[in-house]
Amino acid sequence: MNVTEETTSQELLSPDFLRKLEQLTLVAKRVFPGRMRGERRSSKRGASVEFADYRNYTVGDDFRRVDWNVYARLEKLFLKLFVEEEDLHVYLLIDASRSMTFGEPSKLLYAKRAAAALGYIALSSLDRVGFAALSGPSAVTLSPKRGKGHIFAIFDWLGDVEGEGETNLAASLRDFTLRTRTPGIAVVISDCFDPNYEKGIFALLSRRFEVSLIHVLDDEEMRPTIVGDLKLIDSETAAEREISITPALLRRYDRAVSEFCSDIESFCLRYGVNYIRTTVSSDFEDLVLTYLRRRGMVK
Amino acid sequence: MGLLAPLALIWLVPLAGAVILLYLLKLKRKEKLVSSVLLWRQAIQDVQANAPFQKLRKNLLLFIQLGVLLLAVAALARPFARAMGLTGQNIVLIIDSSASMKATDVGRSRFEEAKRLALSTVDRMGHRDSMLVITASSKTRVVSSFTTDKRALAAAISALEPRDARANLRQAMVLALSLVAKKRNPQIVLISDGGFAPVTDIRLGQAKVNFIRIGKRSDNIGLIALDARGTLSGAQQVFIGVRNFSKRKRDFNLEVYLNDQLLDIREESLEPGALKQEILSGLPEAGGRVKAKLDISDDLSADNVGNVYLTPPKRLSVLLVTKGNLFLERAFNLNPRTQVTKAAEPPADISHYDIAVFDGVRPPDRLPPGGYLLINTDCRAAPAHPAGAVSRPSIADWSKKHPATAFVDFSNLHVGGAKALTLGSWGQELVECEGGTIAAAGESECRRFVVLGWDLLESDFPLRVGFPIFITNCIEWLGGTNGEAANLAVRTGEIVPIDTQGQREVTVKDPSGESAKLSGTGASVYFDGTDRAGVYKVKVGRKEREFACNLLAPDESDTTPRGKIELGERRVAGTTGGIRTNREFWRVILLALLALVTFEWYAFHRRLV
Numbered sequence: 001m002n003v004t005e006e007t008t009s010q011e012l013l014s015p016d017f018l019r020k021l022e023q024l025t026l027v028a029k030r031v032f033p034g035r036m037r038g039e040r041r042s043s044k045r046g047a048s049v050e051f052a053d054y055r056n057y058t059v060g061d062d063f064r065r066v067d068w069n070v071y072a073r074l075e076k077l078f079l080k081l082f083v084e085e086e087d088l089h090v091y092l093l094i095d096a097s098r099s100m101t102f103g104e105p106s107k108l109l110y111a112k113r114a115a116a117a118l119g120y121i122a123l124s125s126l127d128r129v130g131f132a133a134l135s136g137p138s139a140v141t142l143s144p145k146r147g148k149g150h151i152f153a154i155f156d157w158l159g160d161v162e163g164e165g166e167t168n169l170a171a172s173l174r175d176f177t178l179r180t181r182t183p184g185i186a187v188v189i190s191d192c193f194d195p196n197y198e199k200g201i202f203a204l205l206s207r208r209f210e211v212s213l214i215h216v217l218d219d220e221e222m223r224p225t226i227v228g229d230l231k232l233i234d235s236e237t238a239a240e241r242e243i244s245i246t247p248a249l250l251r252r253y254d255r256a257v258s259e260f261c262s263d264i265e266s267f268c269l270r271y272g273v274n275y276i277r278t279t280v281s282s283d284f285e286d287l288v289l290t291y292l293r294r295r296g297m298v299k
Numbered sequence: 300m301g302l303l304a305p306l307a308l309i310w311l312v313p314l315a316g317a318v319i320l321l322y323l324l325k326l327k328r329k330e331k332l333v334s335s336v337l338l339w340r341q342a343i344q345d346v347q348a349n350a351p352f353q354k355l356r357k358n359l360l361l362f363i364q365l366g367v368l369l370l371a372v373a374a375l376a377r378p379f380a381r382a383m384g385l386t387g388q389n390i391v392l393i394i395d396s397s398a399s400m401k402a403t404d405v406g407r408s409r410f411e412e413a414k415r416l417a418l419s420t421v422d423r424m425g426h427r428d429s430m431l432v433i434t435a436s437s438k439t440r441v442v443s444s445f446t447t448d449k450r451a452l453a454a455a456i457s458a459l460e461p462r463d464a465r466a467n468l469r470q471a472m473v474l475a476l477s478l479v480a481k482k483r484n485p486q487i488v489l490i491s492d493g494g495f496a497p498v499t500d501i502r503l504g505q506a507k508v509n510f511i512r513i514g515k516r517s518d519n520i521g522l523i524a525l526d527a528r529g530t531l532s533g534a535q536q537v538f539i540g541v542r543n544f545s546k547r548k549r550d551f552n553l554e555v556y557l558n559d560q561l562l563d564i565r566e567e568s569l570e571p572g573a574l575k576q577e578i579l580s581g582l583p584e585a586g587g588r589v590k591a592k593l594d595i596s597d598d599l600s601a602d603n604v605g606n607v608y609l610t611p612p613k614r615l616s617v618l619l620v621t622k623g624n625l626f627l628e629r630a631f632n633l634n635p636r637t638q639v640t641k642a643a644e645p646p647a648d649i650s651h652y653d654i655a656v657f658d659g660v661r662p663p664d665r666l667p668p669g670g671y672l673l674i675n676t677d678c679r680a681a682p683a684h685p686a687g688a689v690s691r692p693s694i695a696d697w698s699k700k701h702p703a704t705a706f707v708d709f710s711n712l713h714v715g716g717a718k719a720l721t722l723g724s725w726g727q728e729l730v731e732c733e734g735g736t737i738a739a740a741g742e743s744e745c746r747r748f749v750v751l752g753w754d755l756l757e758s759d760f761p762l763r764v765g766f767p768i769f770i771t772n773c774i775e776w777l778g779g780t781n782g783e784a785a786n787l788a789v790r791t792g793e794i795v796p797i798d799t800q801g802q803r804e805v806t807v808k809d810p811s812g813e814s815a816k817l818s819g820t821g822a823s824v825y826f827d828g829t830d831r832a833g834v835y836k837v838k839v840g841r842k843e844r845e846f847a848c849n850l851l852a853p854d855e856s857d858t859t860p861r862g863k864i865e866l867g868e869r870r871v872a873g874t875t876g877g878i879r880t881n882r883e884f885w886r887v888i889l890l891a892l893l894a895l896v897t898f899e900w901y902a903f904h905r906r907l908v
Contacts, residue, residue: 098334099334099335100334101334102333102334103334107334167335191334191335193334193335193337195337218334221334221335221338226331228329229328229329230328230329230330230331231328231329231330231331232331232332232333232336232339233330233331233332233333233336234333234335234336235332235333235334235335236334236335239336240336241336241339241340241343242328243339243343249342249343252341252342252343253338253339253341253342255342256338256339256341256342257338259341260337260338260341
């Protein structure tokens with residue numbers, strides 16, 4: 001079953017909210033090498049005003065970069081090195097499996113909004129922003145864009161993302177890493193209903209991505225309100241499970257949800273992944289403007 | 300404990316099986332699409348929800364429903380527990396208040412024990428049970444009508460007293476059966492020692508009968524016969540019969556009193572079951588009241604004393620009006636009590652004669668008080684009048700109980716021709732043939748009549764053995780109406796006729812001192828309060844008389860408690876100490892069932908299951 005959500009730029013992010021986002025920038029804990037000169041610190045040594053390091057003078061170097069104060073003291077020729085400012089790559093990876101279509105509003109819409117918001121923040125910071133829709137074993141990507149002018153194209157792309165296929169973070173993230181040359185910040189927005197999600201995260205970490213995981217769940221998934229004797233059908237795998245809802249079962253489910261979330265959180269903590277858990281009923285603007293700030297993902 | 304309808308349990312198997320089958324069958328579950336069953340899979344412990352018997356495990360609703368089913372079937376099976384008390388809804392309680400219940404072998408007396416058991420039976424009545432109390436002695440008395448008021452029943456029972464009379468249980472049973480005839484779940488409870496004759500001519504029908512037996516033993520000696528008579532020579536004799544009903548030899552003194560003065564004491568000894576008969580002779584001719592008393596300590600004292608009256612021989616003047624009948628003359632002359640005056644025609648004044656015999660001669664229409672033998676004649680005052688002729692009547696029947704015809708055999712009597720008699724309202728049939736009544740008697744207003752409808756000389760009656768007996772009977776009976784009524788000795792419970800002698804009111808005082816006033820307009824009133832043994836004083840105008848009531852009942856003196864009694868078509872065994880009955884408790888089970896159903900509702904709605 002294909003679930004299509006027609007989302008317009010207006011539904012994704014309001015103009016007022018966009019203006020608020022312009023004040024924010026994504027936080028990168030590490031410095032990533034970029035292709036172009038951006039506004040981010042780069043590990044490369046370049047011509048900028050910020051002193052980085054010294055090296056020995058070799059024949060052919062520019063005399064103007066020689067630090068004469070050092071020569072006066074040491075009578076040796078050393079060249080000053082300056083930090084090269086380069087652009088940051090930010091990748092927003094949205095779980096576009098069928099399970100993300102559940103919820104009111106759907107988790108997919110929520111993820112799109114989160115991705116759009118973070119993407120706009122990055123664009124405002126002249127970062128290079130790329131998107132990927134993770135569905136099944138593959139990742140459908142939008143090549144990285146730079147500049148706020150691309151936001152509407154991004155909105156359009158996000159609007160076309162449909163929730164279908166199974167959640168397979170392991171394969172789809174691996175696919176993404178294979179397609180992407182330049183590492184950067186990777187924000188995975190998913191419900192993590194993949195027992196092998198860890199492999200996917202590992203794939204990103206192994207390619208030196210700075211990974212953040214926004215764990216989105218529906219309120220019904222957190223606190224089910226279904227009752228009676230039911231046959232549950234998995235929306236992705238069509239697996240069936242017959243259950244009789246009892247208070248004891250609900251209590252066990254609650255424990256399972258807690259363990260599920262705490263397991264993911266523990267994993268993220270262990271491997272330095274920034275973990276943010278939210279539900280679709282949470283106020284989205286609060287998530288971005290307050291919560292992500294508090295968690296150090298944006299500033 | 301047990302089950303009154305155990306076959307109902309059979310339903311448990313198919314019904315429980317059906318319930319379990321429904322649970323085992325695949326439930327039609329509502330399909331629900333969810334984002335992922337990943338978390339549900341972790342929560343669910345049962346891998347196979349539909350595996351047989353997996354679902355049954357820890358399925359509280361199933362067990363509740365099986366419990367409800369079990370209770371419903373159990374209620375249908377009507378479980379009961381044996382408990383003291385009654386479960387009949389309409390109960391007649393019969394308390395034997397006859398003389399034998401005064402025996403002291405149980406507590407203060409059997410009757411007190413009977414009252415105690417009756418009170419405890421009342422106490423154990425269900426709240427919807429209704430009870431009526433009857434006492435049974437010579438008369439049946441309804442003490443309390445059907446009521447659920449335990450206090451009223453207890454008060455009525457507590458006020459009961461035993462009698463010195465015989466038990467007429469047939470009358471009590473007939474009354475009890477008629478009272479419960481159309482009532483639901485009728486039950487009759489009889490508290491007695493069983494000392495009465497079998498009552499077989501009743502039908503118990505649907506009524507359930509319980510017999511609570513009272514009494515432990517029979518250790519009693521009692522007077523069973525006491526009578527007085529005058530011999531032909533005029534001497535008085537008293538006949539005394541005593542029997543030992545106990546199982547051991549008893550020694551006692553027989554005391555004889557005349558007018559409460561000790562006349563004689565005899566030392567007696569009786570083996571178990573033995574009968575002693577004594578004839579006392581040589582008693583003074585003046586007459587009086589003879590009291591026989593057994594000086595002994597036994598279980599029943601009511602039968603240790605008896606009174607009888609010696610009636611002094613009185614000569615009777617007899618007027619014989621006949622054209623000539625040697626048989627009559629001789630028969631009347633032979634009787635030493637009679638002084639016979641023969642006449643061919645009735646004299647003008649016959650009031651001074653005790654007995655007047657009119658043989659073929661019409662008596663005057665107005666006859667003074669006295670006794671009259673009318674042979675082949677009629678008069679206006681007679682109790683029967685000729686209505687037709689019967690040629691060669693063949694005797695069909697005659698009264699064996701009337702004093703005039705007692706011990707007289709009229710069978711094969713040859714009569715040439717007789718007149719069929721039409722009885723008046725106070726006439727009584729004596730001899731009957733196929734053509735009608737040919738001999739009658741009657742008593743009215745101090746006049747007694749015996750009427751024969753045939754000429755003695757046209758029959759072989761004077762030649763028969765019964766003829767002098769008949770004449771003697773007539774002398775005795777007709778001679779008893781001379782204005783002075785003789786003192787009587789009767790059995791307790793019998794009705795005593797009291798000659799009013801023209802008085803409107805008669806006072807009778809019983810042996811305990813209680814007085815009763817009787818009013819009547821006839822020549823006699825009838826006193827039925829003879830339940831106490833002893834001497835009763837009668838006051839008629841200014842004259843005082845007395846009469847005695849004696850128990851003289853072997854079946855009451857024999858105080859052996861009966862284990863079984865015959866009532867109608869059943870032999871009912873007695874129980875001691877009260878009635879144990881099946882007390883059903885299906886109502887309790889239904890309440891439990893209701894509670895369980897309520898819990899099921901609660902459990903389902905509160906998601907306990």
